[in-house]
Amino acid sequence: MVKSIEWVDGKVIMLDQSKLPFEVTYITCTDYLMVAEGIRKLRIRGAPAIGIAAAMGIALAAQDIHARNSAQFMKAIEPVFHEMLSTRPTAVNISWAVERLKKVIKSKRDESVSGLKQILIREAQSILDEDIAVNKAIGRWGAEFIKDGDTILTHCNAGSLATGGYGTATAPMLVARDQGKKIQVIADETRPVLQGARLTAWELMQENIPVTLITDSTAGSLLRRGEIDLVIVGTDRTARNGDVANKIGTYPLSVLSRENKVPFYVAAPFSSIDFSTASGDRIPIEERSPEEVTHILGIYPIAPKGVKARNIAFDVTPHKYVTAIITEKGAFKPTDIRKLSRQNVDLDSIRLKR
Amino acid sequence: MVKSIEWVDGKVIMLDQSKLPFEVTYITCTDYLMVAEGIRKLRIRGAPAIGIAAAMGIALAAQDIHARNSAQFMKAIEPVFHEMLSTRPTAVNISWAVERLKKVIKSKRDESVSGLKQILIREAQSILDEDIAVNKAIGRWGAEFIKDGDTILTHCNAGSLATGGYGTATAPMLVARDQGKKIQVIADETRPVLQGARLTAWELMQENIPVTLITDSTAGSLLRRGEIDLVIVGTDRTARNGDVANKIGTYPLSVLSRENKVPFYVAAPFSSIDFSTASGDRIPIEERSPEEVTHILGIYPIAPKGVKARNIAFDVTPHKYVTAIITEKGAFKPTDIRKLSRQNVDLDSIRLKR
Numbered sequence: 001m002v003k004s005i006e007w008v009d010g011k012v013i014m015l016d017q018s019k020l021p022f023e024v025t026y027i028t029c030t031d032y033l034m035v036a037e038g039i040r041k042l043r044i045r046g047a048p049a050i051g052i053a054a055a056m057g058i059a060l061a062a063q064d065i066h067a068r069n070s071a072q073f074m075k076a077i078e079p080v081f082h083e084m085l086s087t088r089p090t091a092v093n094i095s096w097a098v099e100r101l102k103k104v105i106k107s108k109r110d111e112s113v114s115g116l117k118q119i120l121i122r123e124a125q126s127i128l129d130e131d132i133a134v135n136k137a138i139g140r141w142g143a144e145f146i147k148d149g150d151t152i153l154t155h156c157n158a159g160s161l162a163t164g165g166y167g168t169a170t171a172p173m174l175v176a177r178d179q180g181k182k183i184q185v186i187a188d189e190t191r192p193v194l195q196g197a198r199l200t201a202w203e204l205m206q207e208n209i210p211v212t213l214i215t216d217s218t219a220g221s222l223l224r225r226g227e228i229d230l231v232i233v234g235t236d237r238t239a240r241n242g243d244v245a246n247k248i249g250t251y252p253l254s255v256l257s258r259e260n261k262v263p264f265y266v267a268a269p270f271s272s273i274d275f276s277t278a279s280g281d282r283i284p285i286e287e288r289s290p291e292e293v294t295h296i297l298g299i300y301p302i303a304p305k306g307v308k309a310r311n312i313a314f315d316v317t318p319h320k321y322v323t324a325i326i327t328e329k330g331a332f333k334p335t336d337i338r339k340l341s342r343q344n345v346d347l348d349s350i351r352l353k354r
Numbered sequence: 355m356v357k358s359i360e361w362v363d364g365k366v367i368m369l370d371q372s373k374l375p376f377e378v379t380y381i382t383c384t385d386y387l388m389v390a391e392g393i394r395k396l397r398i399r400g401a402p403a404i405g406i407a408a409a410m411g412i413a414l415a416a417q418d419i420h421a422r423n424s425a426q427f428m429k430a431i432e433p434v435f436h437e438m439l440s441t442r443p444t445a446v447n448i449s450w451a452v453e454r455l456k457k458v459i460k461s462k463r464d465e466s467v468s469g470l471k472q473i474l475i476r477e478a479q480s481i482l483d484e485d486i487a488v489n490k491a492i493g494r495w496g497a498e499f500i501k502d503g504d505t506i507l508t509h510c511n512a513g514s515l516a517t518g519g520y521g522t523a524t525a526p527m528l529v530a531r532d533q534g535k536k537i538q539v540i541a542d543e544t545r546p547v548l549q550g551a552r553l554t555a556w557e558l559m560q561e562n563i564p565v566t567l568i569t570d571s572t573a574g575s576l577l578r579r580g581e582i583d584l585v586i587v588g589t590d591r592t593a594r595n596g597d598v599a600n601k602i603g604t605y606p607l608s609v610l611s612r613e614n615k616v617p618f619y620v621a622a623p624f625s626s627i628d629f630s631t632a633s634g635d636r637i638p639i640e641e642r643s644p645e646e647v648t649h650i651l652g653i654y655p656i657a658p659k660g661v662k663a664r665n666i667a668f669d670v671t672p673h674k675y676v677t678a679i680i681t682e683k684g685a686f687k688p689t690d691i692r693k694l695s696r697q698n699v700d701l702d703s704i705r706l707k708r
Contacts, residue, residue: 021657021658021659021661022655188571189545189647189656189657190571191543191545191569191570191571192569194656194657197648197656197657197661198656198657198658201657201658201661202658202661205658205660205661210662211661211662212662212663212664213644213647213648213657213661213662213663213664214647214663214664214665214666215545215546215570215602215603215647215665216545216569216570216571217542217544217545217570217571217602217603217606218602218603218664218665218666219606220603220605220606220609220669221602221605221666221669222666224605224669224670248569248571248572248575249569249571249572249574251574251575251578252571252573252574252606252610255574255609255610255613256606256609256610259609259613290567293543293567293568293569294551294567296650296654296656297654297656299654300650300651300653300654301376302543302548302551302552302650302651303375303543303551303552303555303556303567304375304552304555304556304559305375306559307375307551307555307556307559307565307567308564308565308566308567309566309567309568310566310567310568310572311568311569311572312568312572312575312576315574315575315578316578
């Protein structure tokens with residue numbers, strides 16, 4: 001399994017994704033500032049992965065703290081929380097990880113300093129382990145929709161690299177492969193930042209899953225020709241009504257899939273469902289620097305100097321185009337997502353079966 | 355008007371499109387081999403444009419021929435025909451231009467050698483003038499569908515650069531602009547070869563038409579948000595039933611346009627309608643080198659070494675997604691295209707009006 005980050009012998013080993021796929025370099029972080037720099041410089045990216053990295057960075061910082069008691073320890077670790085929060089201020093998973101670690105040490109005021117240090121390592125490791133467990137569960141539910149011989153289309157990177165391991169959209173592929181099903185994957189390159197070409201293609205090659213790279217606008221032809229059996233993409237946020245926000249280009253794929261009667265699945269960890277947002281139209285959509293469009297990989301110009309460009313980073317896929325949303329609790333019709341917020345919901349009664 | 359090629363004082367002036375948009379260089383071709391090299395090395399591209407270039411190359415070659423009579427002249431010019439045909443063997447417009455020039459000198463056997471030389475210059479110039487006239491007519495019919503303030507989406511390059519001038523998909527934009535309508539254009543970058551980013555954006559900037567560059571998969575979001583009033587694209591071939599083949603990415607745009615109730619127009623010179631092909635599924639679709647996908651501009655790698663890639667160069671848009679096909683004879687519903695092959699068809703009765 002491709003590992004984006006690991007805790008090994010008191011150090012954090014991070015795969016430098018900013019150099020992929022041209023160089024495979026692992027960085028051994030011996031202090032938390034190296035971890036923070038890795039997050040800031042996008043050496044590690046993907047919502048779950050950077051949450052794990054922040055937690056591991058805090059655990060790493062803890063080991064170097066000299067304190068006589070838990071009160072001193074908590075005071076000493078406070079700047080580390082701030083440093084981690086400052087790396088990518090809008091990343092929900094980082095603030096979630098920081099809060100979780102804060103809470104655990106606050107609940108252990110009577111613990112010795114060395115005890116607290118161990119607790120933080122265990123907690124960071126738990127965050128990683130839980131993420132992998134969630135993804136494997138998504139994989140098991142999702143693999144039910146994959147038949148032997150299927151060709152799966154995916155967009156962007158919702159793979160091992162974006163998570164602690166297994167990925168979200170890739171998890172059903174890995175589980176299906178482990179179940180002995182022969183599959184192949186078509187990966188959209190995903191302009192402008194090319195996560196499909198650089199990351200998804202690379203990680204599926206590491207997993208020995210046959211992968212073919214296409215430009216984003218080639219997917220429509222393959223769908224029309226009947227060369228795609230199903231589509232699986234990830235999501236950044238799912239609204240209460242089952243609308244999903246994901247990398248730009250997801251919405252066109254969903255429309256083309258429905259038009260050609262190809263099932264369109266969204267892999268979404270339960271934590272990415274935002275029950276407080278009524279519909280996708282309420283999800284704020286980030287517009288990023290035009291240079292990502294006018295320059296490839298931030299370096300190579302492809303357009304006239306001074307041309308105006310627009311770089312809408314995400315799009316919203318209305319729930320009517322989504323066949324099912326696959327979570328660690330099961331696969332559900334998008335219109336059933338709202339029911340998941342209820343106490344004592346009978347999951348079995350609403351789970352979608354193949 | 356952006357001019358891709360011109361006959362000036364006994365020489366052929368060619369804009370070197372292979373260097374656009376980074377350098378604007380005009381090549382002065384003083385002999386026909388320079389014209390042939392320009393076609394071969396894609397300094398000039400686009401079906402109508404290379405037909406014009408071939409004709410001008412032949413006219414240029416004619417000027418250097420020393421012959422005592424028309425029979426000697428025709429023998430001496432024969433290798434020039436072969437050279438032009440060999441530049442891009444599958445280009446229909448080149449063989450069409452060569453045949454047309456051959457025919458004209460064959461019909462003038464009694465002409466003096468210097469007379470034949472003048473006739474060839476006039477014929478090459480006519481091919482250019484007729485192309486511009488066709489495009490302007492497409493522009494006039496197409497501009498009827500453009501309102502003041504409209505935002506127009508286009509794909510690839512079916513502009514002045516691909517033709518003698520005015521372009522096909524761009525002609526309605528230029529005419530609307532000339533009519534005093536304020537318009538703006540959204541140009542898809544058009545991976546893999548980036549004709550939209552490199553050529554369409556550049557030529558619209560030369561025309562002072564406001565243009566915004568987007569990645570191909572951003573068009574869906576703009577259509578859904580209601581930010582596009584109409585789509586105009588070119589075509590390589592239109593089948594008898596109104597299906598159109600065009601650059602990969604056209605079909606997805608057509609589906610997304612219909613889904614969002616945005617009219618989708620195809621600008622097609624009458625010569626590109628293939629009445630002998632019953633439907634789009636009969637049009638052969640070229641697959642090109644995977645390197646165009648894995649390397650940007652043929653140089654910069656964006657994917658893992660050894661990754662498999664597929665490069666389908668064109669797609670077919672079924673006629674049901676096409677609002678109208680705009681030719682120099684008028685705009686027609688795609689299902690009326692078959693009627694255009696009839697003798698004495700009453701065009702007025704089937705022309706589509708806004």
